[in-house]
Amino acid sequence: MTASIVHLAVRFLGSLRPGGPARDDEQWALTKLTDGERALWRQMSNPDRRHAVGVAQMVAARLWPEAVRPVLAAALLHDVGKVVSGLRTPARVVATLVWAVVPSERATVWCESPRTFPRRLGQYHRHPELGEQLLVEAGADPTTSTWAADHHRPTSQWRVAARVGSVLKDCDGD
Numbered sequence: 001m002t003a004s005i006v007h008l009a010v011r012f013l014g015s016l017r018p019g020g021p022a023r024d025d026e027q028w029a030l031t032k033l034t035d036g037e038r039a040l041w042r043q044m045s046n047p048d049r050r051h052a053v054g055v056a057q058m059v060a061a062r063l064w065p066e067a068v069r070p071v072l073a074a075a076l077l078h079d080v081g082k083v084v085s086g087l088r089t090p091a092r093v094v095a096t097l098v099w100a101v102v103p104s105e106r107a108t109v110w111c112e113s114p115r116t117f118p119r120r121l122g123q124y125h126r127h128p129e130l131g132e133q134l135l136v137e138a139g140a141d142p143t144t145s146t147w148a149a150d151h152h153r154p155t156s157q158w159r160v161a162a163r164v165g166s167v168l169k170d171c172d173g174d
Contacts (some may be wrong), residue, residue: 020046021053029053032072036138041076043083052076058171063164071164073140074147078172081131081148085123095124128152 020026029052033041041049056075060067087095098121099107110122123130132149143160147168150158158165 017050018046020049025050025053025057029056029076032056032069032076034073034139037073037077037135037140037144040080040083040134040138044077044080045082045088047089048079048082052079055168055171055173059167062167062171066164070141070143071147071168073144074160075168075171077131077135077140077144078148078151078168079127079131080134081127081129082124084130084134085120085127087120087124091117091120092124095121099125 021029026049029041029049030038044052052075055078056072059075060072063071082092085095104125107122107125110118111126113119113122128149128151132145135145135148143164146159147165150160150165151169151172155162155166155169160168
């Protein structure tokens with residue numbers, strides 16, 4: 001619990017820094033993505049892209065030489081589903097706190113809500129599934145889209161190779 005609170009605090013403070021990834025990091029990331037994936041990448045917030053580059057670079061180092069393009073694309077786009085909610089940093093903090101106390105089943109109900117904020121909270125919570133849908137529509141490799149859906153699931157429910165999945169999950173730190 002303490003480690004996750006520290007992780008969330010670090011992520012929050014990092015999200016306050018303006019700008020996207022460093023230019024070299026951005027260029028590196030773009031070389032790992034297909035055209036459809038690049039379009040999704042550009043929709044992600046600056047803090048999410050900075051986080052994703054860090055995750056992908058750790059994955060590349062830990063999985064070398066197994067860090068093939070679809071795996072790196074998965075690391076770069078694992079949080080792409082967050083774009084659906086449209087939540088910015090302050091609302092994401094609220095969403096994270098809400099989901100710490102509200103049962104996960106509410107996300108599905110809230111996604112269908114006619115009220116905007118509950119719907120966005122539900123979409124933010126369901127970002128793994130929504131990211132998978134976006135990636136499938138963009139023509140992403142199945143490894144990439146599957147990891148987007150699996151990255152918050154318990155290990156026993158992963159559909160990606162165990163070693164790749166565990167490295168991606170460890171590097172994501174969520």
